[in-house]
Amino acid sequence: MKRDRTPVAALPGDRPKALRFNRQNGITLGLVVILALLPLALGDSTYTMRLLIVSMIWGGVAVAWDLLLGYAGIFNLGQIGFFALGAYASAMLSQNAGLNPWWGLLAGAAVGAVLAVLLGLPSLRMAGIYIALLTLAFYEVLGPLLTVGQAVGTGGKRGISPIEPYSIGGHTLSSGNQVPWFYLALGLFVLCLVVCYFAINSRFGASFIALHDSEQFAQSLGISRYKVSLLIVAISGTLTGLMGAFYAHYTGVVSPRILGLEVFIYLVVMVLLGGVGKFPGPAIGAFVVIFVSDWLRAFENFRLLIFGALVVALVMLAPRGLMGALDSVQGFVHHRRGRHAAAEAPAAETDGPKP
Amino acid sequence: MREFIEVLITGITIGIVYFLVAVGFTLCYGVGRVLNYSYGSFFTWGAYLAWVLAVGYSKLNYVLVFVIVLPIMFFLGVAVDQVLIRPLRKRPEFDFSVILVTLGLAVFLDNLVLVIFGARTKSLPEFLTGSVKLGGFTISWQLIAMFIFALVVAVVLFVFMARTRTGMSMRAVAQDPTGARIVGIPLFRVFAVTFGISTLLCGAGGILLAPRFFMTPTGGWTFLVKALIIVIAGGLGSLRGTLYASFMLGIIEAIVGWKLGLLWVMPFWFLVLFLVLLVKPAGLFGATARKG
Numbered sequence: 001m002k003r004d005r006t007p008v009a010a011l012p013g014d015r016p017k018a019l020r021f022n023r024q025n026g027i028t029l030g031l032v033v034i035l036a037l038l039p040l041a042l043g044d045s046t047y048t049m050r051l052l053i054v055s056m057i058w059g060g061v062a063v064a065w066d067l068l069l070g071y072a073g074i075f076n077l078g079q080i081g082f083f084a085l086g087a088y089a090s091a092m093l094s095q096n097a098g099l100n101p102w103w104g105l106l107a108g109a110a111v112g113a114v115l116a117v118l119l120g121l122p123s124l125r126m127a128g129i130y131i132a133l134l135t136l137a138f139y140e141v142l143g144p145l146l147t148v149g150q151a152v153g154t155g156g157k158r159g160i161s162p163i164e165p166y167s168i169g170g171h172t173l174s175s176g177n178q179v180p181w182f183y184l185a186l187g188l189f190v191l192c193l194v195v196c197y198f199a200i201n202s203r204f205g206a207s208f209i210a211l212h213d214s215e216q217f218a219q220s221l222g223i224s225r226y227k228v229s230l231l232i233v234a235i236s237g238t239l240t241g242l243m244g245a246f247y248a249h250y251t252g253v254v255s256p257r258i259l260g261l262e263v264f265i266y267l268v269v270m271v272l273l274g275g276v277g278k279f280p281g282p283a284i285g286a287f288v289v290i291f292v293s294d295w296l297r298a299f300e301n302f303r304l305l306i307f308g309a310l311v312v313a314l315v316m317l318a319p320r321g322l323m324g325a326l327d328s329v330q331g332f333v334h335h336r337r338g339r340h341a342a343a344e345a346p347a348a349e350t351d352g353p354k355p
Numbered sequence: 356m357r358e359f360i361e362v363l364i365t366g367i368t369i370g371i372v373y374f375l376v377a378v379g380f381t382l383c384y385g386v387g388r389v390l391n392y393s394y395g396s397f398f399t400w401g402a403y404l405a406w407v408l409a410v411g412y413s414k415l416n417y418v419l420v421f422v423i424v425l426p427i428m429f430f431l432g433v434a435v436d437q438v439l440i441r442p443l444r445k446r447p448e449f450d451f452s453v454i455l456v457t458l459g460l461a462v463f464l465d466n467l468v469l470v471i472f473g474a475r476t477k478s479l480p481e482f483l484t485g486s487v488k489l490g491g492f493t494i495s496w497q498l499i500a501m502f503i504f505a506l507v508v509a510v511v512l513f514v515f516m517a518r519t520r521t522g523m524s525m526r527a528v529a530q531d532p533t534g535a536r537i538v539g540i541p542l543f544r545v546f547a548v549t550f551g552i553s554t555l556l557c558g559a560g561g562i563l564l565a566p567r568f569f570m571t572p573t574g575g576w577t578f579l580v581k582a583l584i585i586v587i588a589g590g591l592g593s594l595r596g597t598l599y600a601s602f603m604l605g606i607i608e609a610i611v612g613w614k615l616g617l618l619w620v621m622p623f624w625f626l627v628l629f630l631v632l633l634v635k636p637a638g639l640f641g642a643t644a645r646k647g
Binding site for chain 1: 384390392439442443446450451452454455456458459460461462463464465466467469470573576577579580583584586587591618619621622624625628629632633636637
């Protein structure tokens with residue numbers, strides 16, 4: 001897959017290219033600005049606001065997951081496990097230990113990071129294909145584990161509910177007014193976007209992309225596959241666990257159902273639809289998936305049938321997703337423009353350099 | 356003690372059925388480099404097709420059920436390989452695309468079952484009823500039938516791999532695809548046949564295990580994961596490793612299910628997997644898992 005990234009600053013004293021305006025950060029900025037303004041128009045519509053908040057939560061997770069899938073080439077299929085355990089950690093700390101929910105955000109992020117590293121330590125030493133096997137096994141075993149883990153306070157099959165919402169300055173956030181929740185979610189969403197953007201467009205990003213593109217060459221330059229992979233997995237896990245913690249307090253309930261197939265396939269569609277390795281495509285994919293899925297609610301059982309078929313169709317026919325389509329459009333326009341320019345000044349094209 | 360030995364016998368029988376399921380998975384990867392995440396759905400489909408024939412819409416004999424369902428499973432596998440996997444082979448990110456496409460297919464197939472048959476659990480009746488007393492142990496005929504059938508399939512598979520032209524070309528492709536192509540082995544046909552055999556084995560496992568576990572539209576995922584764990588523990592692509600790992604985990608399942616309940620089986624399997632990987636990172640008989 002062709003990944004979107006701006007080149008790294010090449011010369012000392014050069015302004016970092018990551019800070020220059022380009023399509024990648026342009027779209028991201030546009031998305032964030034539009035989102036920040038939306039509550040002015042939709043603030044009263046609790047339902048739409050809810051969908052937007054959920055989209056932002058999953059958008060953050062999708063971008064963090066794509067960091068592994070699309071950029072680092074690590075087939076981690078256990079991403080939702082980080083999310084779920086981040087949510088459980090935060091919920092258990094506030095419900096069982098009585099801690100302030102704000103601390104839960106830190107705890108969720110920490111759990112996500114630790115879990116990612118623990119899972120990464122054995123699996124990243126192995127070939128890529130083993131990672132896909134091991135992480136899926138981890139994801140599938142987590143559900144039964146959380147169910148039998150009643151003794152340590154996971155609440156068994158029914159999970160934990162209700163979970164205390166956040167409060168700001170003694171003022172508890174209610175579900176009636178979604179606007180504070182919205183800006184909180186937006187803050188976390190932006191954090192995910194910023195961290196991922198700078199991870200991709202940094203020297204560090206260059207090293208893991210190089211590893212993905214040509215492992216032996218990258219290693220010959222002194223890049224350690226193991227260290228770089230572990231760090232990127234930790235970053236992705238941290239962001240995912242953080243989003244999980246927020247999700248727990250926002251929805252007020254966590255149960256093993258979060259590990260269901262439905263959530264998993266939605267996340268896959270988000271990344272695929274947005275474009276694998278095409279930041280910030282997966283975040284946009286999240287909005288599309290959440291709203292389309294809500295729109296398809298009437299179809300009940302057929303919904304997942306449709307999403308399953310969609311995954312197959314996307315991989316077969318449009319593996320580069322929405323952002324890939326944008327590439328093609330842009331390429332087409334450039335091509336046309338180039339032809340026009342060539343038609344107007346044919347001599348410039350054919351003439352070689354003159355002494 | 357007597358009870359323990361009976362549990363052990365159950366474990367060995369489950370083990371050999373798991374071997375059938377897991378060997379199909381490992382074959383598919385070993386020969387075609389395909390990690391088939393829709394494997395669990397083929398398991399479900401095998402069981403539901405058998406249910407349609409034996410319970411739902413007619414009351415066929417089990418022998419006939421196998422005779423009808425297994426070829427269907429084979430051709431289903433060939434079709435999936437030709438339509439979905441083959442076009443992906445020329446892509447640079449083949450592994451990744453295959454994982455995603457089979458995941459999507461799994462969700463599609465599972466929900467097709469859900470839409471057609473509904474979410475209520477179904478069960479297949481046992482092939483044979485009653486039990487036999489052997490030297491003080493009570494063994495059900497069902498278990499014996501399962502054991503014999505699975506053993507026959509396993510032996511047929513080994514003979515097929517060792518003796519027939521197709522089996523030998525499959526092994527050749529597994530060892531060196533380019534070399535196999537140079538000597539004139541039609542690669543894509545071998546890939547398709549392998550995929551068909553793997554879904555056939557999986558479907559057979561589905562029919563054999565359906566009387567023991569209840570059937571639900573998404574029940575196949577458990578077996579996909581079981582196949583995964585067996586295959587990782589045994590070493591991906593290794594038939595011998597798969598054999599040992601299936602028996603080991605089958606016996607563990609029987610003992611844990613007997614002492615603690617079936618809910619604890621998966622956590623224990625995962626624990627065993629981690630212990631195995633700690634000692635041998637490439638699985639019991641894997642050689643090539645380490646990279647770089």
